[in-house]
Amino acid sequence: MTAAREERLPLDAASVDNARTTLLQLLARAGVYSGDAEELIALVEAGALALAHEELAGTGRQAPPGSGEPYATGWRDGSRAVAEGLAGLADRALRAAVAAGPAEEPDARQPVGxxxxxxxxxxxxxxxxxxxxxxxxxxxxxxxxxxxxxxxxxxxxxxxxxxxxxxxxxxxxxxxxxxxxxxxxxxxxxxxxxxxxxxxxxxxxxxxxxxxxxxxxxxxxxxxxxxxxxxxxxxxxxxxxx
Incomplete structure (x- = not known):
């Protein structure tokens, strides 16, 4: 194992899945129905993406001070692309969390859970x-x-x-x-x-x-x-x- 890999800080997929599974098991021991726990965790995940999009869509589009116009233009374009990608991920995550139905029926009402x-x-x-x-x-x-x-x-x-x-x-x-x-x-x-x-x-x-x-x-x-x-x-x- 290299030192660079050992020092890597961002959570990887296996670590995130481990934390999620651990939380589900702890909630199950506390008597929380697995479906309810899954829904709550999914909403937190969707919310994290939505908040990241909100932050990036704001100050995240500003290029570093002193940047030339070509650099600043590229920065804004790249930031916009990332923000739009995050918005799409957040929307799909929310739909999955609440089981809101297909995109063409955004206002369809379901029984209150x-x-x-x-x-x-x-x-x-x-x-x-x-x-x-x-x-x-x-x-x-x-x-x-x-x-x-x-x-x-x-x-x-x-x-x-x-x-x-x-x-x-x-x-x-x-x-x-x-x-x-x-x-x-x-x-x-x-x-x-x-x-x-x-x-x-x-x-x-x-x-x-x-x-x-x-x-x-x-x-x-x-x-x-x-x-x-x-x-x-x-x-x-x-x-x-x-």
Whole structure:
């Protein structure tokens, strides 16, 4: 073995596969279903490619300072080619991770999976707790509400939903603060009744869907046989604190 090979730093395919297999085995011992674990790992892999593409497509296209124009032109062309290649890899990896179907059907919706609900729950709870110190997290209701919200999206958008929720919470922070202060935990509004959903972290997900896909959400809400008063109450509270 040469010294150069011994000192090689980038991970090779065998080492990456070893880490992946080790993680799957550890998750299996913890009781995580193999299909769920595979999906999560695949999303992390696809996300790493997407983030690498984002970085390279930005500052990565700038040639080193002092470069001549011919060199800079070649640098930009090469960087663009690599970035486009990464974008293609990231897109294929995401499609494989979420089983989104063929490219000609990007908006095809599939049944909401358990892991999609879990990812949404992990995203929405800390966001909600940034507005309220308490929450009413009924497991069954939470899953039903999140599943109805996620059903308005295709699998690719569900994979990116935590980011969308974070963006929504940031864009409407002042409005959300007023909403939860007036109708949420600790307010004079009782938890039972039309404003029940305001006391649950799922209210953030529902509000985002009401803003983005109101008709689709109401269809999924009715299909799930969730109380119409919850949706109407949340809408009324949102409008009243605008």
């Amino acid at each position: 358990r892991m999609e609900v879990e990812r949404a729950k992990v995203a929405v709870v800390p966001l909600y707790l940034s507005f309220s110190e308490e929450s009413d997290l009924d497991p069954e209701v939470t899953e039903q509400v999140l599943a109805a919200s996620l059903a308005t999206m295709d699998a690719r958008r569900r994979a990116a939903y935590p980011g969308r929720l974070t963006e929504f919470a940031g864009d409407h922070r002042s409005h959300l603060e007023r909403l939860y202060a007036t109708y949420g935990p600790g307010s004079a509004i009782a938890i039972h009744g039309r404003y029940t959903l305001v006391h649950s972290p799922t209210s953030l997900a529902v509000l985002e869907r009401l803003a983005a896909r109101p008709e689709e959400l109401r269809e999924e809400w009715d299909a799930a046989e969730l109380p119409p008063a919850w949706l109407d109450g949340l809408t009324r509270a949102w409008d009243a604190t605008a």
